[in-house]
Amino acid sequence: MNNNRLRWKSIAEFLEEIQNYNQIAGIAEIARRYFAMNAFDGVLTTIGVLAGNYLAGVRDLSVPIRTGIATSIAMGISGLWGAYLTETAERERELADLEKISLIDQSETSIGRASRFAAIVVSIVDGVAPALAAMIVLTPLFFGSLIQNPVLSYALAGGLALLSLFALGMFLGKVSEKGLIGYGFKTLLAGLAAIAINFLLGAE
């Protein structure tokens, strides 16, 4: 068997192997699921950070920016670690089951490699999705000096969060091959609910 680490002679061969791994381990499907789920988490958490700072009367935008970045880093690390450990554990169990049935060591076969590759790809997606979503929502705060009105920056960030949620819903709608707008409104509703509850609880 070819146990060479550099097993690909060209980029086309490498891509073919990735496609093969995807087919064996169903990487695209699970990565898509993790992306949607965690980007959703990222946006909603950032809505929480924004609402909390706004309701606490914080008008110095460097505070929500720092809190937001720190939160997005924490979400990224959490996603990366959590998904890697969970995926590795699940896939090791699946591989062990297969080894028990087939009576052969699957660790160095294309199935073993696909399994390890899937855990890495999925954990990267799981880590990057919430962090990226949070950073997108925070964008208006980065331009606070240009906007020159902290309340407007908060409002723009909130609007961007709702827009991101709607876009995420449309992405899910596309995945399900059902109504794009319907899914968009479902995710948008979660954002509106988060903002409404925060404001109701925070009102003096």
Next chain:
Amino acid sequence: MGNLRRIVLDVLKPLEPNIVDLVRKISTLSGVEGVNITIYEIDHHVENAKITVEGEQLSYQELHDLIVENGGAVHSIDEVAAGKRTVEEVETHQDR
């Protein structure tokens, strides 16, 4: 050593990679002119396949390695043919 013309294997393989991918991979091996994979039993994670490979100059080792690389296990070599032409199994009195 004589050239192998036909190899028939009984293989236990995982459901993925599926037989469409596997048959294509086997067909790219050197000396292979034609391949057939037939599934005769399916389980929860694995399936039993009869793999028939024909060609002018087959390499059993290459075929075996490819099957193992794709997670399969060769249970038995059920039929082989070698030489200048392929000789079919002959029916004898005992087979009747």
